[in-house]
Amino acid sequence: MASKPLPLFRRAIADSWRSMIGWSLGVMAALLLYLPLFPSIGGSPDMLELLDSLPPELVNAIGYDQIATGAxxxxxxxxxxxGFLLLTIAGTSWGTAAIAGDEETGSLELTLAHGVSRTQLVLERTAAVVVRLAWLGLLSALVVLALNDSAELGIEPAHAFAAAAALVGLTLLSATVAVVVGALTGRRLFATAAGAGVAVLGYALNAIANQSEDLDPLHAWSPYHWAYGARPLADGVDWGGLGLLYGISAALVLLAVVALNRRDVTG
Amino acid sequence: MTSVIDTTALTKRFGSVTALHPLDLSVPAGSIFGVIGPNGAGKTTLMRLLLDVLRPTSGSATVLGASPRAGGPALRRQIGFLPGELRLEGRVTGRALLRHFADISGPVAPGTIDALADRLNLDLSRTVRTLSKGNKQKLGLVQAFMHEPRLLVLDEPTSGLDPLVQQEFLTMVREARSNGQTVFLSSHVLSEIQQVADSVAILRSGRLVSVSDVESLRVSAVRRVRVGITGSTPTLVRDTLSSLPHLTDLDVSDDAPSDGVPVRVAATIEGDIDPFIKLIARFSVADLAVEEPDLEESVLRLYSTPEVSDGV
Structure with a gap:
C-alpha cells in the first residue's frame, strides 16, 4: 500500500546529507594531512630513531611498530x-539517533503511529547507518589509492578496500550496539555510552594484548583486533575477522528488532 | 450502531502507577467523541494504547475491528493521529515533512495537503524547526487529516492555535463527520468539545467518570451570570429572583452607583437559563454577562460521587 519503497531509509539518508558532507570532508582531510607526509616521516631514519628511543610498550600500544611501510x-x-575515531563517533551517534534519540525528542511516537512496523523502522534506519558508514569507508579507500603513488605508499588496491571493509565493520559494531541499547532502553545516554564503550574497550584490549606473548589471548576479545589483527592493508582481506564483525552486528540488529517490538514507546 | 473503538477493561500501569484503570468505552462510527479531563487523567495514555505505541497491561482494545497490535501498519494507515506533545524538528520544509508522512500513511489525494494548509493558513515552504508552536500544531493537523482516515485520534488538537484557526479546525472536524469519518478527540478546554462533540467521556485520575451526550450536559450546565439593572431596587430584584429554582450564590448589591447602574446581580444557574432571562426581562437591563458553562463541573455535579464509576 505504501506509495514508495523504504520510506524511513530514504528519510534518514535525506535528513543527513549535510552532516555527510562534513564527515566526508573530515575523512578526506585526515588522509590528505597524514599520507603525503609518509616519505618524510614513515621511512625516514630520524623517525625510526625516534621510535627506537620510545618505550616499546608505547610503540606496541599505538601500533607504530609497522610504520616504516606504507601500509x-x-x-x-x-x-x-x-579514521577509527571519526567513524566510531559517526556510527555511534547515528546508531543512537536511530531509536533512542528519536524517542527522547518525542518524534518516534508519531512515526510509529503511521503505517510502519517497528521491525521495518529498525531495519530501515540501521540500513541507513550501514550505507553512510560504507560510503565513508569507500571514500577512505579511494583517497588512499589516489595518493598511493605520490605518497609512495605501495598499497595493493584490493587491500585498501579490505582495510576499508574492516574499518566499516568495526565501527558498524559500535553503531549497532547503540541501536540495540536504544531499542532496549530508549535512552540516548545509554546508547551512546554503550557504542563508544565497545570501541574504547576493543582498542584498549588490543593495546594491552600487544604488550606480551602472555597477554596475546586477550586479542580474541577485541573487535579492534578482529578488524585489523590480520593486517588487511598489508596482507589483504581477512574474511574471518569481517565475518565476526558483520555477523555480530547482524545479530544485534535482530535483537534490536525483538526488543523494540516488545516494549512501550515513550516520550 | 457499529463502533469504531471498543475497549474492554483496558488497563495500563507504569510500574506502580496506574495510568488507566480498567476502562470500558465504545465510540460509535461516524460520531465525534470527546474525552475531557485534567492533565494526567489518562487521555494521552488511552490514545497511545489505541495506536499500539503503548501496550496494555491487561484488557483489550478493538480499533476499526482489529486489535491495535495485530492490526499493525495496515490498521494505522486508516487512522490519523495527532499526538498531545507534538515535537517536530529538522531542517526540512513543512511540505517535505508532510510528503514523508504521506509515504508512511494512507494514500493522499493530490492537492489535499495544499488545501488543508490554505485553510489553516500554514506556510509549507518554511523549515519545520523555525515554525512556532501554533504552526507546528497546524502541520500536525494536516498530517492527521490529509489521507482522510476512517478514524481521527486527536490529542489536545487546538493547543497553541489562535481562535480563528480553532474555529476552522472545528469546521474540519464537522466535515469529517459528515464525510463518515469518526473523530476521537481530547481536550481540557471544555467549550471546544461542547461545540463539536456528540458524546463526551470524562476521565479523572485514569478512571472514566461518565459518558454522556452533549445535549444532556448542556441541559444540566452550570453557568455564572452577571447582570446590571437600572431603575429598580436591590430588594425588588432579590425578591423576584429568589423565586427561581436552580439559582444559587445569588448576590445583589447596589454599592456602586457611580457607573449609573444601581443594582448589580451575580448568580450561578444550574440547567436551563431561559426562566432567568424571562425574569430579568421585566427590569431594565444595562448589561448582561453569561459565562460559558463548565461541562466538567456540570458532570461532576451530576455524578457527585467522584472516583467510583467504572463506566456507564
Missing amino acids: GYTQSTFYGLI
Missing part, C-alpha cells in the same frame, strides 16, 4: 586511529 603507516595513522 603500516596508513594503518597506524588513519585506519587504526583517526
Whole structure:
C-alpha cells in the first residue's frame, strides 16, 4: 500500500546529507594531512630513531611498530586511529539517533503511529547507518589509492578496500550496539555510552594484548583486533575477522528488532 | 450502531502507577467523541494504547475491528493521529515533512495537503524547526487529516492555535463527520468539545467518570451570570429572583452607583437559563454577562460521587 519503497531509509539518508558532507570532508582531510607526509616521516631514519628511543610498550600500544611501510603507516595513522575515531563517533551517534534519540525528542511516537512496523523502522534506519558508514569507508579507500603513488605508499588496491571493509565493520559494531541499547532502553545516554564503550574497550584490549606473548589471548576479545589483527592493508582481506564483525552486528540488529517490538514507546 | 473503538477493561500501569484503570468505552462510527479531563487523567495514555505505541497491561482494545497490535501498519494507515506533545524538528520544509508522512500513511489525494494548509493558513515552504508552536500544531493537523482516515485520534488538537484557526479546525472536524469519518478527540478546554462533540467521556485520575451526550450536559450546565439593572431596587430584584429554582450564590448589591447602574446581580444557574432571562426581562437591563458553562463541573455535579464509576 505504501506509495514508495523504504520510506524511513530514504528519510534518514535525506535528513543527513549535510552532516555527510562534513564527515566526508573530515575523512578526506585526515588522509590528505597524514599520507603525503609518509616519505618524510614513515621511512625516514630520524623517525625510526625516534621510535627506537620510545618505550616499546608505547610503540606496541599505538601500533607504530609497522610504520616504516606504507601500509603500516596508513594503518597506524588513519585506519587504526583517526579514521577509527571519526567513524566510531559517526556510527555511534547515528546508531543512537536511530531509536533512542528519536524517542527522547518525542518524534518516534508519531512515526510509529503511521503505517510502519517497528521491525521495518529498525531495519530501515540501521540500513541507513550501514550505507553512510560504507560510503565513508569507500571514500577512505579511494583517497588512499589516489595518493598511493605520490605518497609512495605501495598499497595493493584490493587491500585498501579490505582495510576499508574492516574499518566499516568495526565501527558498524559500535553503531549497532547503540541501536540495540536504544531499542532496549530508549535512552540516548545509554546508547551512546554503550557504542563508544565497545570501541574504547576493543582498542584498549588490543593495546594491552600487544604488550606480551602472555597477554596475546586477550586479542580474541577485541573487535579492534578482529578488524585489523590480520593486517588487511598489508596482507589483504581477512574474511574471518569481517565475518565476526558483520555477523555480530547482524545479530544485534535482530535483537534490536525483538526488543523494540516488545516494549512501550515513550516520550 | 457499529463502533469504531471498543475497549474492554483496558488497563495500563507504569510500574506502580496506574495510568488507566480498567476502562470500558465504545465510540460509535461516524460520531465525534470527546474525552475531557485534567492533565494526567489518562487521555494521552488511552490514545497511545489505541495506536499500539503503548501496550496494555491487561484488557483489550478493538480499533476499526482489529486489535491495535495485530492490526499493525495496515490498521494505522486508516487512522490519523495527532499526538498531545507534538515535537517536530529538522531542517526540512513543512511540505517535505508532510510528503514523508504521506509515504508512511494512507494514500493522499493530490492537492489535499495544499488545501488543508490554505485553510489553516500554514506556510509549507518554511523549515519545520523555525515554525512556532501554533504552526507546528497546524502541520500536525494536516498530517492527521490529509489521507482522510476512517478514524481521527486527536490529542489536545487546538493547543497553541489562535481562535480563528480553532474555529476552522472545528469546521474540519464537522466535515469529517459528515464525510463518515469518526473523530476521537481530547481536550481540557471544555467549550471546544461542547461545540463539536456528540458524546463526551470524562476521565479523572485514569478512571472514566461518565459518558454522556452533549445535549444532556448542556441541559444540566452550570453557568455564572452577571447582570446590571437600572431603575429598580436591590430588594425588588432579590425578591423576584429568589423565586427561581436552580439559582444559587445569588448576590445583589447596589454599592456602586457611580457607573449609573444601581443594582448589580451575580448568580450561578444550574440547567436551563431561559426562566432567568424571562425574569430579568421585566427590569431594565444595562448589561448582561453569561459565562460559558463548565461541562466538567456540570458532570461532576451530576455524578457527585467522584472516583467510583467504572463506566456507564
